[in-house]
């Protein structure tokens with residue numbers, strides 16, 4: 001996967017260069033000054049883009065981070081510290097980082113509105129501090145001089161555009177890395193991210209640190225524009241208004257940050273011109289934000305997704321037509337499951353007991369997945385199958401019993417570390433970020449640089465559309481397959497699949513079965529399959545364990561177990577157990 005979208009980069013830099021040349025030449029001094037404000041707001045918007053747009057965290061204190069940046073720059077100016085404005089600007093950004101991380105710490109435990117309240121609380125406290133203590137230089141009017149050669153408004157506009165562009169390029173590159181992609185996954189499902197070996201804590205704290213740094217830079221730039229700042233430049237209300245703009249527009253894309261910056265900077269002027277109170281602008285932003293929250297996606301997300309979907313649909317049609325020309329896919333020939341024989345155990349679970357209050361979801365369950373095997377775990381609804389997967393992969397803590405992977409104990413280890421050690425899982429309900437392409441999702445799952453040829457092979461093997469196709473237009477059944485492909489892409493020792501055939505037709509389910517039997521030999525991954533589709537289980541699994549009310553009622557070679565009268569009785573009315 002390319003870290004740089006060369007076309008987008010070219011267009012972005014071209015537009016930035018055009019703005020630098022044309023705007024100072026054609027705009028009046030008043031509008032140049034407003035244009036500087038718009039770009040400085042756009043930089044602060046980029047900080048919202050990281051934390052709000054990408055990770056989906058409601059942070060209401062970005063202006064407080066900006067104030068830290070401005071304070072440091074002005075303090076260093078008063079002290080006439082060495083290095084000059086450029087170094088001070090960088091130090092201002094860096095000074096905001098530890099504060100950002102400190103504010104991010106509660107985000108590891110709380111989320112949503114509660115976290116918004118924490119960030120709002122910090123913004124209020126910061127407001128009180130700034131109001132009680134004037135910014136450096138304000139008392140004795142020690143102004144901050146802009147650096148050469150960016151002294152005039154026109155030249156300073158060029159400088160802020162350069163800073164914005166550099167940040168946009170860096171954020172674009174980060175967005176394509178595992179860290180950046182993990183932010184999208186966190187936004188939709190933290191447990192899905194953890195199941196891919198992503199450290200949720202590290203990923204969130206990195207987002208807070210980077211967004212605080214950018215906001216700090218934005219604050220320093222504002223100090224450079226104004227020469228002196230006052231607390232109202234960073235008022236809590238500003239954070240709220242910009243937050244609403246961020247939700248509405250989506251500043252995690254450069255065009256969104258620019259639009260947000262323009263809105264933020266010129267709205268007061270527009271309100272003035274149409275003789276409406278300034279607060280009315282905030283109301284408009286709030287309404288826009290509510291509409292965006294209802295759809296779950298910002299305006300730039302929607303525009304970009306629609307564009308991507310159009311070309312992806314064309315690609316899917318071409319691929320389908322090429323497939324039809326080659327002829328219909330032959331019905332799978334299922335090779336009978338092999339006998340596990342005396343292969344070494346890969347995953348070994350002993351005495352696994354899970355209680356949810358009075359409910360004993362699992363009671364001393366033993367299960368072994370031998371190396372290179374496909375093993376089934378079946379049982380009626382509520383038997384404890386998903387709980388088994390969740391406990392083994394570390395999502396349910398406080399269980400009794402022992403979980404060993406290739407002879408190593410995994411108990412007391414968190415889900416993302418278990419995933420990194422070679423234990424991957426899928427969920428009954430998929431929660432794949434629709435903004436991602438299938439390639440990007442596979443890259444997250446793989447947890448390593450995934451060569452395109454390998455990604456293509458996986459997608460073709462599991463019958464998914466081409467890798468450029470965004471998840472937003474992939475149907476629910478295929479998303480499950482994509483989830484399985486992402487788990488296998490990591491080449492774990494064992495993949496625990498929770499009902500991957502749900503939502504598939506009988507023929508598709510059979511095809512999936514034939515693929516799963518090939519997985520151990522082809523990808524070196526053993527499988528524990530949780531399924532209600534008994535035909536699939538019979539055709540795929542060499543061994544099967546049956547749970548009922550958390551107890552193992554049968555375990556052994558699939559044919560024998562499915563013929564067991566106790567198993568048939570447990571399933572009576574719950575699913576069809578084919579006669580063996």
Ligand SMILES: Nc1ncnc2c1ncn2[C@@H]1O[C@H](COP(=O)(O)OP(=O)(O)OP(=O)(O)O)[C@@H](O)[C@H]1O
Nearest residue numbers: 356359360361379380381382383384385386387388
């Ligand atoms: N978080 C939880 N809190 C309380 N009870 C739970 C929780 N998760 C599961 N249970 C209970 O544990 C039991 C086992 O549930 P589990 O979801 O593991 O069953 P299952 O075999 O996967 O069912 P299905 O086939 O419907 O997915 C059920 O009685 C369920 O209500």
